[in-house]
Amino acid sequence: MGRHRAFDEEEVIDAAVAGFWEKGYGATSIRDLAARMQMGGASLYNAFGDKRGLFIRALQRYLDLSSRRRMAELDAAADPLAALHDFFANLVAASLCDRRGCLLVNAAMEVAPIDLELGADIRDGLKEVEDGFRRTIERAQQEGSVDAGMRSEDVARRLLSAVISVRVLARLGEDRALLESIVRSALPPRER
Amino acid sequence: MGRHRAFDEEEVIDAAVAGFWEKGYGATSIRDLAARMQMGGASLYNAFGDKRGLFIRALQRYLDLSSRRRMAELDAAADPLAALHDFFANLVAASLCDRRGCLLVNAAMEVAPIDLELGADIRDGLKEVEDGFRRTIERAQQEGSVDAGMRSEDVARRLLSAVISVRVLARLGEDRALLESIVRSALPPRER
DNA sequence: GATTTTTTAGATCGCCCGATCAAAAAAACA
DNA sequence: TGTTTTTTTGATCGGGCGATCTAAAAAATC
Numbered sequence: 001m002g003r004h005r006a007f008d009e010e011e012v013i014d015a016a017v018a019g020f021w022e023k024g025y026g027a028t029s030i031r032d033l034a035a036r037m038q039m040g041g042a043s044l045y046n047a048f049g050d051k052r053g054l055f056i057r058a059l060q061r062y063l064d065l066s067s068r069r070r071m072a073e074l075d076a077a078a079d080p081l082a083a084l085h086d087f088f089a090n091l092v093a094a095s096l097c098d099r100r101g102c103l104l105v106n107a108a109m110e111v112a113p114i115d116l117e118l119g120a121d122i123r124d125g126l127k128e129v130e131d132g133f134r135r136t137i138e139r140a141q142q143e144g145s146v147d148a149g150m151r152s153e154d155v156a157r158r159l160l161s162a163v164i165s166v167r168v169l170a171r172l173g174e175d176r177a178l179l180e181s182i183v184r185s186a187l188p189p190r191e192r
Numbered sequence: 193m194g195r196h197r198a199f200d201e202e203e204v205i206d207a208a209v210a211g212f213w214e215k216g217y218g219a220t221s222i223r224d225l226a227a228r229m230q231m232g233g234a235s236l237y238n239a240f241g242d243k244r245g246l247f248i249r250a251l252q253r254y255l256d257l258s259s260r261r262r263m264a265e266l267d268a269a270a271d272p273l274a275a276l277h278d279f280f281a282n283l284v285a286a287s288l289c290d291r292r293g294c295l296l297v298n299a300a301m302e303v304a305p306i307d308l309e310l311g312a313d314i315r316d317g318l319k320e321v322e323d324g325f326r327r328t329i330e331r332a333q334q335e336g337s338v339d340a341g342m343r344s345e346d347v348a349r350r351l352l353s354a355v356i357s358v359r360v361l362a363r364l365g366e367d368r369a370l371l372e373s374i375v376r377s378a379l380p381p382r383e384r
Numbered sequence: 385g386a387t388t389t390t391t392t393a394g395a396t397c398g399c400c401c402g403a404t405c406a407a408a409a410a411a412a413c414a
Numbered sequence: 415t416g417t418t419t420t421t422t423t424g425a426t427c428g429g430g431c432g433a434t435c436t437a438a439a440a441a442a443t444c
Binding site: 193194195196197198231232233234235238239 | 388389390391392393394
């Protein structure tokens, strides 16, 4: 019973993701968001509770569509080391195109220190990335394309570190040489 | 001619640094800052022009007192590799103590994408850090404590990447194991 | 001591913020 | 068709924001 919602939930959350991603949590106003989502402010509050509630939904949506999707691609790849190289090539290319960086890393910086509950979600999101790297490295080690002598946890963390710093430097507008240099020294080389 | 200023400029800028460092640029209000600096709002505007002007001064002060000071310590160290290890040990310890991270990295994330002029200052600041690392690595190579076969620019950038990601993870409240793992795989080992 | 210049204190400006409210609209039930 | 439940609209709330204004206070110059 009751009036139907006039919006598609995934669509409006995607619009919210775009807003938070571009300008951050604090600098994106409810009015900005409502305009992007093409709905009234009261509808927004009725559907998502408050700004924080909407941000949590947006972050989960970003995790599903960006992080988890990419980790699933790694898991599905026939050649794990090549897939990692592709991943980082795309990362560098995306980082040179725009300055949005990664919503997860942006939120880690802006929101985590003042919202510990959200901080835990963000930490979990990064852990999923780390674990995805670790699985892929282990597959590459079993396959023989990565030295099995290294601890896969350490390599995974080195890759996570590279992702984070590239995402930070993307927001600074740093050049290709710097980003590629960071990726090169974190990623196990292709030919052996 | 004219009335003398009732405040010590370095003191009040230090207070501004503390404010911006703790809460970021956008979330620190002029009233917050004026209270910390123990001066009236009008005096603040009279002395620094506007909020952005104060932030620029605060960032320069941070560069002088934190970044450049630490780079000077590296340059002055008798044992360059040991000094680098000390630097990163201190970095990890500080990152476990509080979530402020690094004002330069915080500003890179929050301010650089929307203020290109300030972004250039931040980029210059990080370049100074990178150059400091490079000089220290080169000294270590001449000394024989670091493999002279590596390109010092690449090692320096790997260290910069480690600093950045540790600073990000500090704001997330990540644990010692993760931070140390990142540092360990970026830093040339001590014994050879 | 009068004048000029600068800094101070406190009030205030217009604006935008997150959030809420009352009332109308739309759908499901009786 | 009348009742009930939910969503929508548009106005509005109190509050904090960056910035400015006026006037008084303090110092240097004449």
